[in-house]
Amino acid sequence: MGLNRDGVNTQDIFEAQDMGYSGGHKGIEMGGGGPTFLTTKIDFVVNWARKNSLWPMPFGTACCAIEMMASAASNFDLARFGMERMSFSPRQADVLICAGRVPYKLAPVLRRTYDQMMQPKWVVSMGACASSGGVFDTYSMVQGIDTIVPVDVYVPGCPPRPEGLIYGLMMIQEKIREETLADHSELRSEDPDRAGLPEAGDEDISALSGPFGNSTQQEYLTGLAQTKRPDRPKDLLP
Amino acid sequence: MTHVSSIEPDIGSEHMLINIGPQHPATHGVLRLVCELDGETVIKVMPDIGYLHSSFEKLGEYRTWNQIVPLTDRMDYLAPLIYNCAYVMAVEKLMGLEVTERCKIVRVICMEMDRIFSHLLWLGTTAIDVGAFTPFLYAFQERERIYSLHESFTGARITTSATRVGGMMADLPDGWIESLKDFLDTVTKTLDEIDSLLTTNAIYLGRTIDVGVISGEDAINHGLTGPNLRASGVPYDLRKDHPYYDYETYDFEVPIGENGDCYDRYLVRMEEMRQSIKILHQAIDRLPEGPINVDDPRVSLPSKTDCMNDMESMIHHFKLITEGISVPAGDCYFAVEGSKGELGMYVVSDGGYKPVRWRIRPPSFVNLSVISKLAEGHLVSDLIMINASLDIVLGEIDR
Amino acid sequence: MAENNTIDALKNVFSESILHHEINAGDQCVVFVSPSQNTEILSWLREEPTQSYDLLVDVTAVDFGEGLPLQVVYQLWSLKHKNSLRIKCELEIENLTIKTVTSIWKSADWLEREVYDLFGVEFIGHPDLRRILMPKTYDEGHPLRKDFPLRGRFSRAEQTRRALSQDYHDYYTEEMLEIGGEPAVSSPKYDTDKGNAS
Ligand code: SF4
Numbered sequence: 001m002g003l004n005r006d007g008v009n010t011q012d013i014f015e016a017q018d019m020g021y022s023g024g025h026k027g028i029e030m031g032g033g034g035p036t037f038l039t040t041k042i043d044f045v046v047n048w049a050r051k052n053s054l055w056p057m058p059f060g061t062a063c064c065a066i067e068m069m070a071s072a073a074s075n076f077d078l079a080r081f082g083m084e085r086m087s088f089s090p091r092q093a094d095v096l097i098c099a100g101r102v103p104y105k106l107a108p109v110l111r112r113t114y115d116q117m118m119q120p121k122w123v124v125s126m127g128a129c130a131s132s133g134g135v136f137d138t139y140s141m142v143q144g145i146d147t148i149v150p151v152d153v154y155v156p157g158c159p160p161r162p163e164g165l166i167y168g169l170m171m172i173q174e175k176i177r178e179e180t181l182a183d184h185s186e187l188r189s190e191d192p193d194r195a196g197l198p199e200a201g202d203e204d205i206s207a208l209s210g211p212f213g214n215s216t217q218q219e220y221l222t223g224l225a226q227t228k229r230p231d232r233p234k235d236l237l238p
Numbered sequence: 239m240t241h242v243s244s245i246e247p248d249i250g251s252e253h254m255l256i257n258i259g260p261q262h263p264a265t266h267g268v269l270r271l272v273c274e275l276d277g278e279t280v281i282k283v284m285p286d287i288g289y290l291h292s293s294f295e296k297l298g299e300y301r302t303w304n305q306i307v308p309l310t311d312r313m314d315y316l317a318p319l320i321y322n323c324a325y326v327m328a329v330e331k332l333m334g335l336e337v338t339e340r341c342k343i344v345r346v347i348c349m350e351m352d353r354i355f356s357h358l359l360w361l362g363t364t365a366i367d368v369g370a371f372t373p374f375l376y377a378f379q380e381r382e383r384i385y386s387l388h389e390s391f392t393g394a395r396i397t398t399s400a401t402r403v404g405g406m407m408a409d410l411p412d413g414w415i416e417s418l419k420d421f422l423d424t425v426t427k428t429l430d431e432i433d434s435l436l437t438t439n440a441i442y443l444g445r446t447i448d449v450g451v452i453s454g455e456d457a458i459n460h461g462l463t464g465p466n467l468r469a470s471g472v473p474y475d476l477r478k479d480h481p482y483y484d485y486e487t488y489d490f491e492v493p494i495g496e497n498g499d500c501y502d503r504y505l506v507r508m509e510e511m512r513q514s515i516k517i518l519h520q521a522i523d524r525l526p527e528g529p530i531n532v533d534d535p536r537v538s539l540p541s542k543t544d545c546m547n548d549m550e551s552m553i554h555h556f557k558l559i560t561e562g563i564s565v566p567a568g569d570c571y572f573a574v575e576g577s578k579g580e581l582g583m584y585v586v587s588d589g590g591y592k593p594v595r596w597r598i599r600p601p602s603f604v605n606l607s608v609i610s611k612l613a614e615g616h617l618v619s620d621l622i623m624i625n626a627s628l629d630i631v632l633g634e635i636d637r
Numbered sequence: 638m639a640e641n642n643t644i645d646a647l648k649n650v651f652s653e654s655i656l657h658h659e660i661n662a663g664d665q666c667v668v669f670v671s672p673s674q675n676t677e678i679l680s681w682l683r684e685e686p687t688q689s690y691d692l693l694v695d696v697t698a699v700d701f702g703e704g705l706p707l708q709v710v711y712q713l714w715s716l717k718h719k720n721s722l723r724i725k726c727e728l729e730i731e732n733l734t735i736k737t738v739t740s741i742w743k744s745a746d747w748l749e750r751e752v753y754d755l756f757g758v759e760f761i762g763h764p765d766l767r768r769i770l771m772p773k774t775y776d777e778g779h780p781l782r783k784d785f786p787l788r789g790r791f792s793r794a795e796q797t798r799r800a801l802s803q804d805y806h807d808y809y810t811e812e813m814l815e816i817g818g819e820p821a822v823s824s825p826k827y828d829t830d831k832g833n834a835s
Contacts, residue, residue, distance in 0.1 A: 108803055272813050
């Protein structure tokens, strides 16, 4: 993907030419002397603007949040994709990046943050814990934030590398590029009465959060631990 | 919501309740502080924690002794290798296992490197809290170097899981020591730069001097450890006072503050990084050749040749792999000087393949409990600085 | 540190209350004391100049399951003599009460709250004994007890529903609500049918 002088993604412009048609040969060279307008589809313009100015709301809790910070720092530089403005207030944000473990105590906070975000909004679930509970298949942990809020992109890894997160965010951009206003009413219809309620139904939650294997050797039925202390014969001698 | 209207008409009430967190950029994680304010002065702070309670200790009871290692670095993701080392050191102590000389020094290198790693993040985020963004970028530049050191040694950037009972997961890769030396050169320069940005900066001084003062006596009574305690003038450092891994033979100083305010805590941490660099140089010089893992049938696998040739080794190999190591009954509390304070690992065994109890003595949990005392009477903006200066990590507070 | 004079001194002063002692993991002194005497013994250990265990490093508990007594563990450190000491009190599992040591060390405050939260040990005289890590409305019991299953007692769906149906009373203590000008109301009972209590 090349960038031209004005920071406009050239690929987008070619697409624009495909979709509509430019008024005059030099239309795309802004201020190049020719007619300075461009006809295109409103879908394209809206999506183009949206996807290149995503404001992430970093909902960072644990280790993954550190990798999210690393992606914002100079080596990986999320700002290259129009996301330099980390928006710590949900009302001014477009993408919720949930990075890290979400215990049940934090679940209402996550749901509330999501509810407070303006439409259109997207959610990235970063890391194994946010996506599925990860290693923490325990009493206090939400087994995947998709039971709480709808998720658009899951980034796997424990933690995902910053490149992984950036790739996930670019997938969101890709998703936005393919949206059309005709669908928005349906895509974005949100029932205000459902604010604060779990996203998934009971059965889905059970299906999503069932135990993954039994590698921990706990008693399957009771869920209690055994240390498997070896009873050495000599211990039993009088 | 109805309750809002019932508060509003009450203009006569002078005190206000405000809620900071749990999702707030300045609380360094999902910490929630409920404050009673009089104007902008903090009357009372009531911290609320547990928003990241992932039940490590319960999970540990379901894991075999070596399977716990990956949990330890997810607890303090700012200094993962210190936690890896501390845990296996406790188990080794309970087993009466002495690791090899090379392993000891590799672990010292790991721990000191991660002390710098953790302090750098603290430095960057604290600087953001007072409005300086540049130190954050500088600090992350150096952290990236440690990330790549972690990565080439363990394969992961943060979740290292580098230790095993009786040794390390692998020996240092070729050329690692050279990269470490490069890092030590650059980090010294970066520290000097950050030093020149912050240490005499008028805004920084104004925001930190005489803010959040705690006396040495109170600090002990509140159980503070690590740089927070030392900033109050108490020279308690486990590396000197209860040395492990021959720390007494290294030449380094323990920096001590005088006033116990935020500025002293900053100075102590800055100096600690320099001392860690000094220790790292010495450790590199004395790194011996030799095996990194102990040769002890209780923890180490027999060689492939032995397995193929005799039955006993085969059975031994099978048992170690399927059941894991077993640790004699008893309990053991082992503490190392972590980046945040005294990091203790308390393991209780009944002779089985899993611990009966695995407890982490959490340094920042205890350090955070003092915040309501420190912040009283300060402004809200100072509360943020005080919180930052305590250097907390929520993963380990809530466990 | 194995040649610790503390045990003899303790036996001299509190003859009956010192039940027995062990040396664990090579050189770690563990003294079992009678739970009814814990504050006296611990404050003596702190005040007595020949001992001066002035840093309370940790308070925790160990549950062995199978109806065995639960141990409350105090880990001490003396800055002056550079000694460590572990004091254990064994409590019957039916009667988990012990006196608080918050009056001796402030650091015991949160540590004891944590033990209360995760084990259900009641510390008599603690100024602010309430759950610290689990939510205020947590109903499943005390998670670190051996009879508590790893994934909790309720189904995941139920846990999710309960977590999301908290209202603001559940986030604030009575004291906070009073400061905020809101009369403290007891939290509404959880209503299974509606799924949302507010
Ligand atoms: S996925 Fe891994 S790195 Fe991310 S929060 Fe969970 S344990 Fe930490």
